[in-house]
Amino acid sequence: MSRRTAHPPRRAPAGRTPRARSTAVGAGTAALLLLTGACATGPAGPGAGAGTPTGTVTVFAAASLKESFTTLGRRFEKAHPGTEVAFNFGGSDSLAAGITNGAPADVFAAASAKTMKIVTDHGDTAGDPATFARNRLEIATLPGNPRGITSLSDLARPGLKVVLCDRTVPCGAAARTALAVAGVGVTPASYERDVKSALTKVELKEADAAVVYRTDVRAAGDRVEGVEFPEAAEAGTDYPIALLEHAPNPTAAKAFLTLVRSAEGRRVLDGAGFLKP
Structure with missing residues (x-):
């Protein structure tokens, strides 16, 4: 087993004062801390950084x-x-x-x-x-509402093409609730996979009306006209x-x-x- 040999203290080299030694040690420590921090941080990846989105x-x-x-x-x-x-x-x-x-x-x-x-x-x-x-439902009709739709009960009129969202999606479930509250039975021309698809049927004049969200009627601008109905309050989502x-x-x-x-x-x-x- 090796032993540590004691040596007498060395003198500082000529021209190097204790203040100079202290400055050199401080600079070395700072450099070491900077290097250590860089290694710990590593390269920035997606979402890296304390609360900084990337x-x-x-x-x-x-x-x-x-x-x-x-x-x-x-x-x-x-x-x-x-x-x-x-x-x-x-x-x-x-x-x-x-x-x-x-x-x-x-x-x-x-x-x-x-x-x-x-x-x-x-x-x-x-x-x-x-x-x-x-959100709340509205009836989307063709511009000018040429079929004179004013309520959910109008959707049951013979010859009227109505589209609904599929029963499995929220707008379809909400429409079924509203129709049940109104006591209205509707046989839709089609069930659509989402609310935008239902609205598109009206925009393309492939349907006379669709039960969709009021936000979608607003987003469609003058391509459709919205009809409010009181049962929508019972079918909010x-x-x-x-x-x-x-x-x-x-x-x-x-x-x-x-x-x-x-x-x-x-x-x-x-x-x-x-x-x-």
Whole structure:
């Protein structure tokens, strides 16, 4: 076993004062700390950094959110240079199925609490979803309402072509509730996979009317005309949003959630016709 040999203390080299030695040691320590910090930090990846959004955030959102979320996505990218918001809009049920089957996504915004529960029960949400908006149904008719539709009961008239959303998607479920409250039976010309598809049937004059959300009627502008009906109050739908458990970019996802629920997000949603939760 080796032994440490004691040596008499060395004298400082000529011309090097104790102050100079202290300065040299301090500079060396600073350089070491700087190097250590650089190694610990490593290269920045998607969402890297303490709360600094970077990279792509993937948002699965109900079709009725297309216009408002597209606006929010542009604002998010402008506020956070170097980010990109990639949207997948569609029927909430098909989006939920994709998530539970492992589709990579960061955020899910559904058009009903029931659809969100599918994802939550599967263990695919990180924390509890938050309701950020409500929506209400309207009847979309051709411009000028040439068939004179004023109520849900008019949709049962013979010869009238009516389209509804598929029963499995939130707008279809809400329409069935409203029709049941009104005591009206309707045999639709078709069931559509999401609310945008139902509205398109009217826009293309392939249907006389469709039961859709008021936000979609507003987004369509002068291509359709909206008819309100009192039973819509009984068939309102909540819109929950959640960070997903296996989000590839959780930092950017949290920042997008914050924007949606912020005062700025509320203004965009209000402008699209959504109601406060």
